[in-house]
Amino acid sequence: MSFFDLFKPPKTIQERVKEMQKSLNQESRNMDRQILKMQLEEKKLKIEAKKLAKQNNVECVRMLAKQIINTRKTSNRLFRTKAQINSVVMQLNLQVSQINMTKSLQKSGQIMKMMNSLCKVPIISGIMH
Numbered sequence: 001m002s003f004f005d006l007f008k009p010p011k012t013i014q015e016r017v018k019e020m021q022k023s024l025n026q027e028s029r030n031m032d033r034q035i036l037k038m039q040l041e042e043k044k045l046k047i048e049a050k051k052l053a054k055q056n057n058v059e060c061v062r063m064l065a066k067q068i069i070n071t072r073k074t075s076n077r078l079f080r081t082k083a084q085i086n087s088v089v090m091q092l093n094l095q096v097s098q099i100n101m102t103k104s105l106q107k108s109g110q111i112m113k114m115m116n117s118l119c120k121v122p123i124i125s126g127i128m129h
Contacts, residue, residue: 013099017092024089031082038075042068 011019049064 014096017096021089021092024085024092028082028085031078031085035075035078035082038071038078042071042075045071 045064045068049061049068052060052064
């Protein structure tokens with residue numbers, strides 16, 4: 001935060017939410033890249049394990065199998081984390097829409113109050129009779 005930031009008007013809720021969503025979407029794309037790297041690494045390990053299995057190298061195949069399992073676990077964790085990030089983004093959207101709905105209901109309440117003050121019920125009922 002610089003000195004000049006003190007004189008800027010405070011950010012609105014929509015601006016802050018937009019920044020948060022931008023950073024969360026960026027993080028989600030980073031996780032997609034990491035997941036893709038893990039899947040490629042898993043494919044390479046499978047190919048290498050098959051080659052070593054043909055050569056009857058049991059110890060190396062076991063080590064590669066453990067690495068394959070670890071890469072699968074890591075990619076599953078990344079999928080779960082990405083799902084949680086998407087959930088947070090949807091919750092942010094829900095909160096913003098609820099705030100907007102509250103504001104619109106407040107405005108309509110104020111308009112109804114002004115209309116009631118303009119319309120005198122006893123006078124209108126007298127005219128109706």
